[in-house]
Amino acid sequence: MFGDYSIGDLGSIFVMQGFAGLILFSVYVLMALGLAIIFGQMGVINMAHGEFMILGAYVTWMTSNFFQSYLPSLFSGYFFLAMILAFLASGALGMLVEWVLIRHLYKRPLDTLLATWGLSLMLQQAYRSIFGAREVGVELPQWMLGSLHVTDSIEVPINGVFVMGLTVLITIGVAYIMFRSRWGRQVRAVVQNRIMAGAVGINTAKVDRYTFALGCGIAGVAGSAFTMIGSTGPTSGQLYIVDTFLVVVFGGAASLLGTIASAFSISQTQSTLEFFMSGSMAKVLTLLAVVGILMLRPQGLFALKVRK
Amino acid sequence: MNDSRFATRSELIGILVLAVFLVVILPLCLDVFRLNLVAKYLTYAFVALGLVICWGYGGILSLGQGVFFGLGGYCMAMFLKLEASSVENTKIQSTPGIPDFMDWNQITALPFFWKPFHSLTFTIAAVILVPGLFALIIGAAMFKRRVGGTYFAIITQAVAAILTILIVGQQGYTGGINGMTDLRTLKGWDIRPDHAKIVLYFFEVGLLFACIFIAQFVRHSKLGRILVAMRDREDRVRFSGYSVANFKIFAFCIAAIFAAIGGAMFALNVGFMSPSFVGIVPSIEMVIYTAVGGRLSILGAVYGTILVNFAKTSLSESFPELWLFGLGGLFIAVVLAFPNGLAGIWGDYVQPRISKLIGTRKPKAGWTDSSVADGAPAE
Numbered sequence: 119m120f121g122d123y124s125i126g127d128l129g130s131i132f133v134m135q136g137f138a139g140l141i142l143f144s145v146y147v148l149m150a151l152g153l154a155i156i157f158g159q160m161g162v163i164n165m166a167h168g169e170f171m172i173l174g175a176y177v178t179w180m181t182s183n184f185f186q187s188y189l190p191s192l193f194s195g196y197f198f199l200a201m202i203l204a205f206l207a208s209g210a211l212g213m214l215v216e217w218v219l220i221r222h223l224y225k226r227p228l229d230t231l232l233a234t235w236g237l238s239l240m241l242q243q244a245y246r247s248i249f250g251a252r253e254v255g256v257e258l259p260q261w262m263l264g265s266l267h268v269t270d271s272i273e274v275p276i277n278g279v280f281v282m283g284l285t286v287l288i289t290i291g292v293a294y295i296m297f298r299s300r301w302g303r304q305v306r307a308v309v310q311n312r313i314m315a316g317a318v319g320i321n322t323a324k325v326d327r328y329t330f331a332l333g334c335g336i337a338g339v340a341g342s343a344f345t346m347i348g349s350t351g352p353t354s355g356q357l358y359i360v361d362t363f364l365v366v367v368f369g370g371a372a373s374l375l376g377t378i379a380s381a382f383s384i385s386q387t388q389s390t391l392e393f394f395m396s397g398s399m400a401k402v403l404t405l406l407a408v409v410g411i412l413m414l415r416p417q418g419l420f421a422l423k424v425r426k
Numbered sequence: 427m428n429d430s431r432f433a434t435r436s437e438l439i440g441i442l443v444l445a446v447f448l449v450v451i452l453p454l455c456l457d458v459f460r461l462n463l464v465a466k467y468l469t470y471a472f473v474a475l476g477l478v479i480c481w482g483y484g485g486i487l488s489l490g491q492g493v494f495f496g497l498g499g500y501c502m503a504m505f506l507k508l509e510a511s512s513v514e515n516t517k518i519q520s521t522p523g524i525p526d527f528m529d530w531n532q533i534t535a536l537p538f539f540w541k542p543f544h545s546l547t548f549t550i551a552a553v554i555l556v557p558g559l560f561a562l563i564i565g566a567a568m569f570k571r572r573v574g575g576t577y578f579a580i581i582t583q584a585v586a587a588i589l590t591i592l593i594v595g596q597q598g599y600t601g602g603i604n605g606m607t608d609l610r611t612l613k614g615w616d617i618r619p620d621h622a623k624i625v626l627y628f629f630e631v632g633l634l635f636a637c638i639f640i641a642q643f644v645r646h647s648k649l650g651r652i653l654v655a656m657r658d659r660e661d662r663v664r665f666s667g668y669s670v671a672n673f674k675i676f677a678f679c680i681a682a683i684f685a686a687i688g689g690a691m692f693a694l695n696v697g698f699m700s701p702s703f704v705g706i707v708p709s710i711e712m713v714i715y716t717a718v719g720g721r722l723s724i725l726g727a728v729y730g731t732i733l734v735n736f737a738k739t740s741l742s743e744s745f746p747e748l749w750l751f752g753l754g755g756l757f758i759a760v761v762l763a764f765p766n767g768l769a770g771i772w773g774d775y776v777q778p779r780i781s782k783l784i785g786t787r788k789p790k791a792g793w794t795d796s797s798v799a800d801g802a803p804a805e
Contacts, residue, residue: 163576165710222762227576228487229761232717235710236757243750360587360706363580398595405588409581416573 131393139389141278141347144285146381148340149358150365151292151374156333157363158371159309160326162220163231166238167362168355170334173211173241174204174341175350176249182256182345194259201342208338209331216330221323238355245352253351262346277346284343292336293374305329309372368408369418376420384408433642440725441638448631458620465627465695467735468634469495472688474716474727475637476681479644481713482721484677485657486574490582491685491712493589494557496704498686500593500600501556503699504540505549506609506617525606531598540599546613553690554683561682565675572671574660583706590705605700609693617694630691634728637684641724644680653677685712714753717760720769730768 123131149171156164164170181200185193215237223230258277265275296302307315308325316322344350365384369376384404391400412418433441452464473491481487511525519529524536542548564585568578593600601607609617616622644650656663656670664670693699702708719730734756742749764770 161576163579219758219762226765228579229765231487231489231576231579232714233758233761235714236754236761238754239750239757240754243747243754247747356707360580360583364584367577367580396595398591402588402592402595405584405591409584409588412577412581413567413571413573416568416571416577 132390135389135393136386137274137278138392139386140282141275142389143382143385144278144282145340145344145347146361146365146385147285147289147378148281148343149337149362150369150377150381151289152333152336152340153362153366154369154371154374154377155292155296155336156330157366158373158377159305160224160329160333161227162224162330163227163234163363164333165231165235165359166215166241166355167334167337168357168359169238169241169245170208170212170337170355171341171344171358172245172350172352172355173208174338175345175354176245176254176341177204177207177338178342178345179254179256179350186257194261197259197342197346201339204338204342205335206338208341209335212334213327213331215334216327220330221326224326242352242355249352251352253349253354255349256345258346281343281346288336288339289378295332296374301325301328364405364408367418368412370420371418373418373420376418380419432639432646437642437725441635441642444638444725444728445635448634449628453624453627458623461627462623462695463739464732465623465630466692467732468630468728469688469692469695470712470715470735471634471728471731472637472691473681473685473712474719474731475634475641475724476684477713477716478721478724478727479641479653479684480677480681481716482723483645483650483653483657484674485653485660486674486678487579487713488582488678488681489579489706489709489713490586491681492704492706492709493582493586494561494682494685495689495692495708495712496589496593496699496701497557497560498553498689499693499699499703500606500689501543501549501552501686502690502693503606503609504543505546506612506693507606508540508543509612509614510608510610525601526608527601527604527606528598533598537599553686557682557686558679561679562675565678566671569671569674569678574674583709586704586706586709590701593701593704601700603701605698605702606693607698607700609697609699612694618697623695626691626695630695633687633691637687638724638728640680641684645724649673649676714757714760716767718756718767720767722766723769723773726767726769726772733768 149167152170153164153167156162156167178197178200181203182193182196185196189196215234219233219237220230223233262277262280266279294302296305304315304320304325307318307320308322308329312322315325341350361384365381366377368384369378369380387407388400388404391403394400395403448468453461456464473495476494477488477491507525511523513523516522516524516526516529519526521529521534524533528536543552564582568574568581573581593605594603596602611617617626644653652663652668652673656668656673660670689699689703692703715731715734716727717730718734719728720726734753737756738749738753741752760767766773
């Protein structure tokens with residue numbers, strides 16, 4: 119399949135597809151970060167993760183509408199407020215869900231899957247009843263439209279670059295919270311040994327609740343970022359969920375670095391293959407490769423070495 | 427409990443009741459249209475039955491049963507489609523004698539993997555062997571490497587996603603998103619009129635009971651007890667010298683073959699097959715039927731499937747808004763309050779009261795042979 123292209127062409131193709139892949143990479147990382155916390159750290163399979171993202175997207179959409187109608191002068195900066203609101207809304211819903219549903223199921227991980235699937239159906243219907251079945255798109259402020267010309271053959275859309283920057287910031291933030299803050303230490307202590315963590319005075323139930331809420335909140339921010347590159351409908355969340363789980367599992371569930379590495383390899387493979395064949399075949403090959411590697415390395419790329 | 431028998435007395439009564447319900451009561455009460463709907467629901471009951479063995483007893487949650495349902499269904503649909511695309515039927519096409527969607531996609535010759543599907547014998551073998559082998563490969567690759575629990579569930583889900591994308595993407599060979607439609611005859615026998623629907627319904631019920639008997643046999647054999655032991659304490663079974671992986675592969679293959687038979691019957695009953703029965707959403711719904719019926723109850727799975735689907739049809743007809751709330755609430759309620767589903771409610775609450783009323787037997791302390799609430803270890 120490489121035969122028809124010269125070396126120079128191939129270089130250009132790889133750079134161009136590499137940039138496209140970087141945007142896809144940001145999307146995957148944003149989707150997977152929240153899940154890496156909820157699934158990787160807590161072991162809860164949250165099938166409603168996509169719906170938490172959609173909630174963030176709808177919050178962003180409402181904020182943008184609000185700014186457009188009442189504060190048009192501040193419209194160019196609405197996005198930063200929208201992200202904070204998306205985080206708070208999804209986080210609050212996450213906290214509620216943890217309290218009502220998840221805390222009863224910590225010993226039955228496979229049942230969290232069924233219950234959160236039920237939750238995702240209810241949320242989908244709720245979105246459809248409240249916002250309508252139609253997909254909604256967010257109006258972008260002027261400075262986010264257009265693209266940057268890097269060279270003659272390479273063009274990068276500004277909203278894509280913005281999402282990439284956002285991803286870097288959020289990733290650093292999550293890494294800081296998990297590995298440098300007192301609270302992150304508590305989370306990891308609870309994950310490693312719940313009983314012992316409780317014995318030294320950590321309120322494990324509270325840690326669980328806030329961890330779940332943080333994961334959902336990040337999902338909300340991810341959804342907020344997605345509004346800049348695509349439209350959102352009530353059932354969009356389901357499209358992401360398998361990819362997201364694969365990214366997290368492929369990276370090694372409990373490892374943040376693994377999640378990033380797996381998002382990078384999956385997105386780059388897919389975007390490079392996409393140039394040479396149809397998008398669906400590229401996706402099939404990428405997923406097959408991921409599943410194949412997972413069969414060889416069931417614990418993922420960056421498995422923590424622990425005794426069981 | 428007498429282990430050598432294939433069913434206890436109460437189980438035999440249960441099977442008899444189900445048989446009367448399916449063979450006598452439903453055909454008498456329902457018109458052909460509704461009966462055909464029940465036949466469609468029952469195709470999912472095959473999947474649910476497989477999940478009882480694989481998930482309820484074996485502790486292996488597969489979120490990719492739609493894959494096997496689809497493989498079985500597509501094998502059967504390919505045979506029916508070839509029969510429906512005889513040269514006379516397709517003479518308006520630019521290439522007569524090939525399925526219409528191939529013609530639309532500029533394919534001029536029948537692809538090589540379609541050719542054997544001219545033979546019904548081959549098709550029936552393929553309905554069982556293709557999904558069986560596929561399950562064997564996936565199962566061997568996963569269980570030999572001790573992938574289990576959550577990871578297995580997610581990987582089967584990915585397989586379902588892969589197959590759906592593949593089917594949709596390869597339009598010329600599979601009919602794409604529309605699937606294979608307009609299936610007409612089986613060996614010259616028209617499957618569309620009412621009397622054919624009734625014959626197919628009874629044939630399907632017969633197959634279902636064959637599968638129930640196989641499931642009962644597995645359950646009461648030593649194999650079934652090893653499966654349950656493995657689900658509850660996998661390490662101990664392994665240390666006792668059993669090959670855990672092989673038992674898991676076996677359970678997974680049985681479930682896959684049941685699902686494939688369901689899929690093949692689906693193609694016959696409904697008259698088409700499409701990727702919307704293969705993907706993740708239908709696969710998870712099939713798990714839900716099992717969960718609602720009771721993951722440990724072979725007969726419960728059948729009732730659960732009929733009930734959920736009946737509720738789905740009637741509720742989504744009259745209250746399309748409420749339906750998803752209802753279904754979502756049902757999942758949550760089943761998981762939180764009734765981990766053993768309908769069968770658990772029956773066994774724990776209803777049956778003891780009935781027994782007390784009639785005064786035949788002392789109520790049993792608990793219905794389940796092992797508590798699901800404590801949970802099988804995840805990995």
